[in-house]
Amino acid sequence: MKVSKFGGSSVATATQIKKVLHIVNSDEERRIIIVSAPGKRHAEDTKATDLLIRLYEKVMNQLDYQTKKQEILARFSDIIDELGLKTDLLQKIDDTLEHHIKHLKNNPPRLLDALKSSGENFNAQIIAAYNTQQGVPTIYLSPKDAGIIVTDEPENAQILSSSYEKISKLRDIAEKVIIPGFFGYSETDHIVTFPRGGSDITGAIVARGVKADLYENFTDVSGIYRANPTIIKSPEIIHEITYREMRELSYAGFGVFHDEALQPLYRYRIPVVIKNTNRPDDPGTYIVHDREINRRRVVTGISCDKGFTSINIKKYLMNRQVGFTAKILKILADNEVSFDHMPSGIDNISIIMRTSQLEGKEEKILNEIRSQCEIDELNVEHDLAILMVVGEGMSAVVGTANKITSALANAGINLKMINQGSSEISMMFGISTKEAEAAVKACYQNCYA
Known part of the structure; x- marks a missing residue:
């Protein structure tokens, strides 16, 4: 059925x-x-x-x-x-x-x-x-x-x-x-x-x-492209992608299939196929629970979305202060702001969110962080884009991260932050909004050319 x-x-x-x-x-x-x-x-x-x-x-x-x-x-x-x-x-x-x-x-x-x-x-x-x-x-x-x-x-x-x-x-x-x-x-x-x-x-x-x-x-369209076709001329169509990969790519701008629509299907492992009404015989793209990993082409797709802001906080010996991050997150929660990424070091933390989340609230939140968290430095960076490079099993293939960072370096793109965390399927790069399209082109050329 x-x-x-x-x-x-x-x-x-x-x-x-x-x-x-x-x-x-x-x-x-x-x-x-x-x-x-x-x-x-x-x-x-x-x-x-x-x-x-x-x-x-x-x-x-x-x-x-x-x-x-x-x-x-x-x-x-x-x-x-x-x-x-x-x-x-x-x-x-x-x-x-x-x-x-x-x-x-x-x-x-x-x-x-x-x-x-x-x-x-x-x-x-x-x-x-x-x-x-x-x-x-x-x-x-x-x-x-x-x-x-x-x-x-x-x-x-x-x-x-x-x-x-x-x-x-x-x-x-x-x-x-x-x-x-x-x-x-x-x-x-x-x-x-x-x-x-x-x-x-x-x-x-x-x-x-x-x-x-x-x-x-x-x-x-006849399926999901590996990258935005308005940026990459005639990009390849993905034949099979997992729910997890689709979720990551949708988050960063893939608009063919809404990521919230995967939630009801995930538990019951109901497969999805994206097909073209005008070319119904084209095979389309299947979204499935599990798939075989192609180690020679481990990157499934590349997406980039604009409109992000980063709140950057520094505090000496931050890692030894119990509850420091919890205080910051409580301030965000009290102001009904959710965050997307939180890369950190031992003495610094960056909280990345959609810029729209901060409308009318930014100054209040910053003042509360200053007064409640006893920080050393605080700055805000607007006009960020988030570049997502996604593929199942990416972390198990030696040289994947180097391939991406080399492509970006060769294109003269400055990386403001990198976040992979414990994810096995994606790498996130924070870059300037004005370099978003160049970043997608550089990564696509290096992964699929």
Whole structure:
């Protein structure tokens, strides 16, 4: 049994939807389908979700929102008309949008979630209706009816473990099932969206719930590249990658598959394949629990993400002071700041975090560290990029670190910090943001040329 998820570009137009349903209907094992909201039809286009956010902004600013609503309706009308779908869904879409606005306009976080989720919700209904009209019995299930019950914090839904029992019953449905991605329902019956990458998360939750043999994630590329294709011209596609490797690469900028979507699948070892809707016969990239290590090509992928800040602290005999690091981490926790890396020496420690974590809090945190921790030196470094070099078994292959550092040195790139810790599968390098692309090119050339 396969659970298949199709991203926004895969369901952006009637033509694309027909491709999707051809893929779905050509394999009887593809029984549960998760769909996104319509994505961009061309480079200058606007995603349906972005149109819905703009509608929300109009409502919140007490502006006339009818023109923006008509733009959204036109987007779905184009799809319905091009499919030749005989339905009253367009009126239902209009009524639903007005219902959300009328009942939730005094509760902005709830209204935003309800409107943002509408793109997936409407698209799923259209796709299910069209497939049925084509003679393939297909039912639409809302996340609530599918059993996707989540926590109640707006824009931060987390699946409740009790949901999986009801989700497991989806296996018993004989028809094809279409479920909208990106959101669930709370126990108080509110629509709550998942964080970014939400449709990937929905697909993973359903795949785990029904204990699928395979979770297929269809997008507009034929797999996961070893490096960012906007930096490296025609990079190789990774044929097989582990959950752990994918987690490390996603953290540092690989955007094809959201790292949070791996969590429901990891425990049950459900494999994932990333495939191309426009080239469905391409093998794609498999994400698995374990794989054989290629010692001649031990580096699986290279990624680099920008927007980091490092708080650097020095204190003589720091290593002998019990609880020193705990004090610093408590200050961060009290200010609701999480950190990403913490490389250290005997008398110094660096705490690396996303710069966005410090917005409006930086000076307060620094002052608290100074007053509570009796430090010798404190400085902050902004405009950092994090370069991740990832590969299972990397630590067991002699010369891997030297290969990477030599490539960076030869490219004239200054390393501000290196952190491998106890990881067997990744090395992290802190570099200047302006050198990020050059670093990726240097490492790729040295690892794969």
